[in-house]
Amino acid sequence: MDQFKDIRAYRVGWLLPFTDFLLAFPLLGIWAWRTTKGIRLDYLGDRKQIERDIKHGAFFLTNHRDIILDASWLSLLLRCRYFIRPYMGIGNNLFAKKWIEHLVRYNRCFVVKRGAGIHAQLENAIQLSAYIRHLRGRHKSIWLAQREGRAKDGNDRTQAAVLHMLTIDFEQQNRPVEEFFDYVKELNICPVSINYEFDPCDYLKAREMQLKRDNPNWKKRAKDDVESMVTGIRGEKGRVVYRLTPSINHDIDRMLEKFPYYRGLPIKDQIEHLCFIIDRHIHQGYEIYERGTDFDAYIESRLAKIELPNKDEAFLREKLVEMYNFPVINHRKSLEFKV
Numbered sequence: 001m002d003q004f005k006d007i008r009a010y011r012v013g014w015l016l017p018f019t020d021f022l023l024a025f026p027l028l029g030i031w032a033w034r035t036t037k038g039i040r041l042d043y044l045g046d047r048k049q050i051e052r053d054i055k056h057g058a059f060f061l062t063n064h065r066d067i068i069l070d071a072s073w074l075s076l077l078l079r080c081r082y083f084i085r086p087y088m089g090i091g092n093n094l095f096a097k098k099w100i101e102h103l104v105r106y107n108r109c110f111v112v113k114r115g116a117g118i119h120a121q122l123e124n125a126i127q128l129s130a131y132i133r134h135l136r137g138r139h140k141s142i143w144l145a146q147r148e149g150r151a152k153d154g155n156d157r158t159q160a161a162v163l164h165m166l167t168i169d170f171e172q173q174n175r176p177v178e179e180f181f182d183y184v185k186e187l188n189i190c191p192v193s194i195n196y197e198f199d200p201c202d203y204l205k206a207r208e209m210q211l212k213r214d215n216p217n218w219k220k221r222a223k224d225d226v227e228s229m230v231t232g233i234r235g236e237k238g239r240v241v242y243r244l245t246p247s248i249n250h251d252i253d254r255m256l257e258k259f260p261y262y263r264g265l266p267i268k269d270q271i272e273h274l275c276f277i278i279d280r281h282i283h284q285g286y287e288i289y290e291r292g293t294d295f296d297a298y299i300e301s302r303l304a305k306i307e308l309p310n311k312d313e314a315f316l317r318e319k320l321v322e323m324y325n326f327p328v329i330n331h332r333k334s335l336e337f338k339v
Contacts, residue, residue, distance in 0.1 A: 004131045007111040009087055010102075028076050031069070036237045037197070041077040044193070044245040044285045051082070053247040057139040058190040059132075060086055063156035063282050064145040065194045066201070066232040067094060067225070071143045074192065074242055075108075078141070086141040089128075091148070094225055114148070125165045132166060136187055146191075146278065152205040154323035155330065156282055158275040160268075171267060178263045180270050181256060185249045191278050193243040193285025199323065200235020201228050203302040206319040210312055243285035251277045283334035286327045295324075 002008070032039050043050050064070060071088040078084040085108060093114045095101040101111070110131060113124040135142055147159040163184075164171075170183045199205070204227065211218045255273070256262060262273065299320050306316055 004110075004127065004134070007113065007127060007131060008105075009108045009110045010105045028069075028072055031233060032073065032240075035200075035233075035235060037239045039073055039077070039240045040242070041081060042241055042243045042287075044243050044281070046246070049250075050190070050244050050246050053188065053190055053249075054082065054084065054141070054244070057084075057136065057141045057188065058247065059136065059187045060141065060143045060192050061146050061158070061162075061189050061278060062143065062192040062194050064147060064150040065196050065199065067150075067229050068233055070145065070194055071109075073240070074143060074194070077242055084141050086143040087135055089142070089144040093222075094229065112144075125168050126172070129165055129168045132187075133169065146282070150201075150205070151326075152209055152323070153319065154199075154326035156279070156327070158278045158282075160271050160275055163271045163274055167267070167271075177265065177267055177270070180267055181252050181263060184274060185252060189248045189278065191245045191248065191281035191285070193241075193245065193282045193287075195241040195243065195285075195287035195289075195327075197238025197240070197289045198236060198298070200237055201231050202320055202323055203305045204228055204231060205323065206302075206316045207306045207308060209319050210308060210315055213315070214310070239287075239289065241287040243287065245281040245285050248274070248277050248281065251281075279330075280334045280337060283327075283330040286331040288328055288331055291324070 060074065062070060062074070071086075071090075075086055075088065078086065088104075088109045089112045090104050090109045091112045091114045092101070105111070110128075112128060113120075116124065132142060132144075144162070146156065146162060148161070151157065166187060167180070167183060170180060175183070208220070208224075252274075255277075262270065265273075299317060302320055303313060303317055
């Protein structure tokens with residue numbers, strides 16, 4: 001019995017050359033040409049070290065900019081330069097139609113189940129964690145976003161829940177906490193910083209923030225996710241940079257050498273330190289775009305696209321500016337810390 005049947009990517013290895021070179025790559029290339037001013041794969045620090053880190057498979061953990069293109073363009077860049085084709089985790093909340101799920105699972109995507117009750121969430125986390133461990137045990141590369149959903153305000157932070165999910169089997173085995181960091185190192189997490197000069201969904205995010213402010217119980221509908229998907233694919237993004245960073249295993253080793261007592265901390269605290277390390281990688285990897293004098297006009301043009309009956313222009317303008325300022329603030333702060 002296949003314990004991963006309902007979430008795993010479909011086993012269609014013989015079809016990958018067809019889906020890659022005759023379908024996915026030309027389509028992604030066309031959208032890159034139509035909606036960006038170029039996509040670049042770059043490196044934070046020693047490129048040769050990073051290439052050694054990813055040579056035998058890595059767990060690429062990234063910030064979240066676009067529902068569909070984050071993983072797709074990263075896969076394209078890695079495939080062309082290193083012949084790495086990562087498996088990608090996609091939330092089932094995006095499967096508005098059954099054919100969408102079949103399509104993405106034919107393209108090396110596995111399902112991340114969202115929602116459901118507490119007991120079902122625990123079972124889903126156990127199953128997903130086991131599947132990821134299964135892939136990494138075969139030296140396969142994986143892509144996953146650092147959080148569920150995108151940071152509406154541009155303040156990218158790794159959710160502790162993601163790392164809890166990845167290590168849930170460790171906690172269930174009641175293994176000594178001193179082994180936790182070694183267990184995490186087996187994943188070989190290599191953070192990637194994704195940078196868009198312009199976020200095509202910025203006005204939709206600002207709109208959601210006002211809706212949430214005015215009604216704390218407001219929830220996105222399925223058609224809202226579809227609208228974000230379409231806008232993200234079609235919208236102008238300017239210059240796009242994917243910046244690979246070294247494996248966090250090096251940071252873990254340096255941290256434990258300097259603070260060996262960290263091994264004895266509760267798992268919750270160890271995960272907190274890991275989130276800090278991952279965030280520091282992603283923040284240091286930001287591409288800082290210079291904003292010219294026409295940036296104010298750009299903000300006003302995005303503000304004009306927002307349709308709300310009780311439109312709070314001052315609030316919306318503040319949120320639009322904020323989501324472009326947070327990466328700059330976090331980048332500067334990240335340069336002040338050393339592990």
